Amino acid sequence: xxxxxxxxxxxxxxxxxxxxxxxxxxxxxxxxxxxxxxxxxxxxxxxxxxxxxxxxxxxxxxxxxxxxxxxxxxxxxxxxxxxxxxxxxxxxxxxxxxxxxxxxxxxxxxxxx
Numbered sequence: 001x002x003x004x005x006x007x008x009x010x011x012x013x014x015x016x017x018x019x020x021x022x023x024x025x026x027x028x029x030x031x032x033x034x035x036x037x038x039x040x041x042x043x044x045x046x047x048x049x050x051x052x053x054x055x056x057x058x059x060x061x062x063x064x065x066x067x068x069x070x071x072x073x074x075x076x077x078x079x080x081x082x083x084x085x086x087x088x089x090x091x092x093x094x095x096x097x098x099x100x101x102x103x104x105x106x107x108x109x110x111x112x113x
Contacts, residue, residue: 018045050083
């Protein structure tokens, strides 16, 4: 996971292209794979799009929740986005298993609502 940023986010041309890509994937209800040269902002754009900056503390730590967390949950429910970064040079089996377990969790969560 990228280190936390302490400066404002700047929406570059590459970020706008990523948002267009992500919106298309979302609209078409499919899976998109973003790849390219290192350092152009793929991970940063994806974390911004998925609102990971708001979600990370809720999803990576356990404990009592605060009253303000309901605003974060509301923002995340509007996002309808999954942020996933596979292991670099990991085996295809690992990627397939991760996707299968994610979709299984998603299916069981949507049926229990």
